[in-house]
Amino acid sequence: MIDAHAVGSALGMLFSSATPWLVVVPGLLIGLVLGAIPGLQISMAMAIFLPMTLYMDFMQAMLFLTAIFTGGSFGGSIPAILINIPGTSSAIATAFDGHPMARRGEHNTALGLALGASCAGVLIGYTILFLLIGPLSEAVLRVGPAEMIMVIFWGITLIGTLSAGSLLKGLLSGCAGLLVGTIGYSEAGVARGTLGIPNLLDGVPVIPAMIGMFAAAELFRLTGQRYLVDDEALRRVRPRRVLDGFTTSLGRPGIVVRGSLIGVFVGAIPGVGSSIANLVSYMETRRRSRDPRSFGKGNPAGVVASEAANSTSEAGSMATLLALGIPGGGATAVMLAAFAMHNITGGPQFIREQTDVVYAIIIANFGQAFLLIGLGLLTIPLLATVIKVPMNYLVPSVLAVVVFGAFGLTGDMSGPVTVLVFAVAGWVFGRFGYSVPAAVVGILLGGIAEDQLIYTWQISGGKWTYLLERPVALALVVLLGLSLFGGRLARILERRARR
Amino acid sequence: MHEPATNGARRQIADIAVVALLGLLTGLYLWDAVRASTAFLHLILVAPLAVLILALCLLVLVRTLATRPAADAGAGGAPRDEAAGALIAIGLFTAFVAALPWLGFDGATFLFIAAFLRLHGESSWLRIVIYALAFSLGLALGFSALLPYPMPMLLPAPGAG
Numbered sequence: 001m002i003d004a005h006a007v008g009s010a011l012g013m014l015f016s017s018a019t020p021w022l023v024v025v026p027g028l029l030i031g032l033v034l035g036a037i038p039g040l041q042i043s044m045a046m047a048i049f050l051p052m053t054l055y056m057d058f059m060q061a062m063l064f065l066t067a068i069f070t071g072g073s074f075g076g077s078i079p080a081i082l083i084n085i086p087g088t089s090s091a092i093a094t095a096f097d098g099h100p101m102a103r104r105g106e107h108n109t110a111l112g113l114a115l116g117a118s119c120a121g122v123l124i125g126y127t128i129l130f131l132l133i134g135p136l137s138e139a140v141l142r143v144g145p146a147e148m149i150m151v152i153f154w155g156i157t158l159i160g161t162l163s164a165g166s167l168l169k170g171l172l173s174g175c176a177g178l179l180v181g182t183i184g185y186s187e188a189g190v191a192r193g194t195l196g197i198p199n200l201l202d203g204v205p206v207i208p209a210m211i212g213m214f215a216a217a218e219l220f221r222l223t224g225q226r227y228l229v230d231d232e233a234l235r236r237v238r239p240r241r242v243l244d245g246f247t248t249s250l251g252r253p254g255i256v257v258r259g260s261l262i263g264v265f266v267g268a269i270p271g272v273g274s275s276i277a278n279l280v281s282y283m284e285t286r287r288r289s290r291d292p293r294s295f296g297k298g299n300p301a302g303v304v305a306s307e308a309a310n311s312t313s314e315a316g317s318m319a320t321l322l323a324l325g326i327p328g329g330g331a332t333a334v335m336l337a338a339f340a341m342h343n344i345t346g347g348p349q350f351i352r353e354q355t356d357v358v359y360a361i362i363i364a365n366f367g368q369a370f371l372l373i374g375l376g377l378l379t380i381p382l383l384a385t386v387i388k389v390p391m392n393y394l395v396p397s398v399l400a401v402v403v404f405g406a407f408g409l410t411g412d413m414s415g416p417v418t419v420l421v422f423a424v425a426g427w428v429f430g431r432f433g434y435s436v437p438a439a440v441v442g443i444l445l446g447g448i449a450e451d452q453l454i455y456t457w458q459i460s461g462g463k464w465t466y467l468l469e470r471p472v473a474l475a476l477v478v479l480l481g482l483s484l485f486g487g488r489l490a491r492i493l494e495r496r497a498r499r
Numbered sequence: 500m501h502e503p504a505t506n507g508a509r510r511q512i513a514d515i516a517v518v519a520l521l522g523l524l525t526g527l528y529l530w531d532a533v534r535a536s537t538a539f540l541h542l543i544l545v546a547p548l549a550v551l552i553l554a555l556c557l558l559v560l561v562r563t564l565a566t567r568p569a570a571d572a573g574a575g576g577a578p579r580d581e582a583a584g585a586l587i588a589i590g591l592f593t594a595f596v597a598a599l600p601w602l603g604f605d606g607a608t609f610l611f612i613a614a615f616l617r618l619h620g621e622s623s624w625l626r627i628v629i630y631a632l633a634f635s636l637g638l639a640l641g642f643s644a645l646l647p648y649p650m651p652m653l654l655p656a657p658g659a660g
């Protein structure tokens with residue numbers, strides 16, 4: 001399964017000189033810092049620095065971009081924990097327990113937990129990729145539109161049941177998000193829900209909408225407070241506690257390995273994987289916990305589960321990029337652009353003919369994970385000082401950064417206006433017990449869900465019995481049913497058993 | 500004496516208003532989609548999803564009406580002061596976004612941060628002006644250097660012709 005000759009050649013490419021590694025530390029730092037700024041996406045950071053890769057050889061370009069990706073995957077958890085604004089959709093579940101920990105003054109521990117789980121996740125994810133890149137790419141090819149639509153519905157249901165005041169409101173939020181995600185031109189070439197605004201013909205700008213909803217729910221709510229953490233003694237940044245959190249996360253190998261496995265396999269599903277993997281891992285860890293009620297209130301296991309899965313989903317999306325030439329999301333789409341800039345096409349032929357390059361990229365990511373440990377431990381104390389900033393300074397500053405970031409994403413005023421509209425919607429949702437994360441995931445995946453439903457319909461010829469021929473899709477239907485009614489079913493069975 | 504009950508009733512009305520607004524917007528979207536085209540593929544997700552949302556809205560509405568108004572303050576258990584503070588912040592943020600094309604990103608950010616600080620307890624004008632100026636200029640110059648397209652600015656960016 002492993003081509004030893006290619007591995008030897010890859011090691012030679014990486015370690016015959018220091019040149020390939022010169023770009024890794026700057027890449028990790030760029031990812032860490034830009035990932036930690038709410039409003040700046042990893043994909044955006046990678047796109048900004050993409051032109052620089054023109055002056056690098058292909059290997060160096062890939063190391064630079066994957067370093068930004070790795071740094072940014074962890075960087076996104078910093079605002080999720082400190083100010084409840086996930087830097088990316090893959091850090092949504094990190095905020096569930098990370099932010100309550102920060103509010104209790106355990107921000108140092110939470111950041112350490114996230115760093116430990118992220119680094120372990122990257123290592124495990126790329127190890128799986130190293131061992132299984134061939135079979136994994138074949139498995140991804142078997143995931144059809146029917147499976148993808150079921151993954152989307154399952155993800156929305158999971159998050160709706162996890163994060164809202166009630167199941168009904170959670171589902172309502174997710175469905176409303178999905179509907180918003182369909183605004184614009186449909187597959188039939190007809191526009192709907194655009195209110196005559198030309199900017200909406202291509203749909204709602206999803207990243208500004210996500211930033212608006214998250215920023216609003218928390219920042220507007222926090223305006224009345226003086227500090228994120230009330231107790232001055234708890235606001236201190238203690239590198240020792242960060243280190244404690246780091247080692248604690250490594251002391252939970254079960255959660256890390258389970259999260260990593262979920263991350264790499266769910267993360268490999270193009271387009272939807274990274275948004276869903278962290279939620280599935282979080283839900284599974286909560287389900288297996290002896291104290292599921294402590295989740296959402298600052299349980300460290302929640303942070304570990306989410307971060308292990310989201311950092312591993314990077315390896316999953318790299319599998320589809322390398323093996324099939326299909327980008328799994330924004331970040332891998334930028335990498336695909338780098339492939340094109342260097343006249344390289346991803347896919348089975350690339351793996352067959354340039355196996356050494358593929359192995360070199362994977363092995364380099366092991367090195368990046370270790371470098372991230374050092375850089376993370378060094379930079380967290382600096383990035384965590386946000387906890388010491390008074391709220392009357394922090395709130396307008398973050399809101400301003402968010403608006404600039406949104407303008408950067410769309411290139412016109414539609415970005416800032418989208419942030420504003422969804423900021424108000426997010427605040428209303430949060431205040432009345434609706435699920436902001438479910439709505440956001442819905443908006444992100446609404447367009448994809450519609451496309452996949454249409455493809456399923458076309459492939460099946462309109463016969464719903466087609467689902468019976470797709471065992472993975474059927475299994476996902478069962479999981480969806482269990483997510484919705486599993487708890488109730490268990491209670492009924494328990495009551496009957498007592499009688 | 501009657502204030503807690505009144506607050507509970509207010510919360511219930513606000514809850515009903517939110518779910519009714521969600522239902523109304525969904526209905527309008529469905530109407531717009533059907534009006535645009537009745538092609539099956541055009542409505543394959545939108546129509547069943549909109550019907551599901553309307554059904555969920557109805558269930559939430561029934562549940563809200565069936566629940567006795569809680570005798571505590573604010574929606575979702577949040578104090579009303581918090582809502583007032585948030586509404587002021589939303590108002591300022593709206594004015595900020597609306598002012599961007601006219602005042603530029605630098606000018607609008609300066610005014611937004613200065614106004615926010617003043618309204619949220621910062622008493623020293625010197626601190627307000629220094630922070631708002633340093634932050635807005637740093638942010639505007641940093642982003643205008645990073646982004647490949649022009650940003651509306653009050654002051655000309657360095658190097659701009």
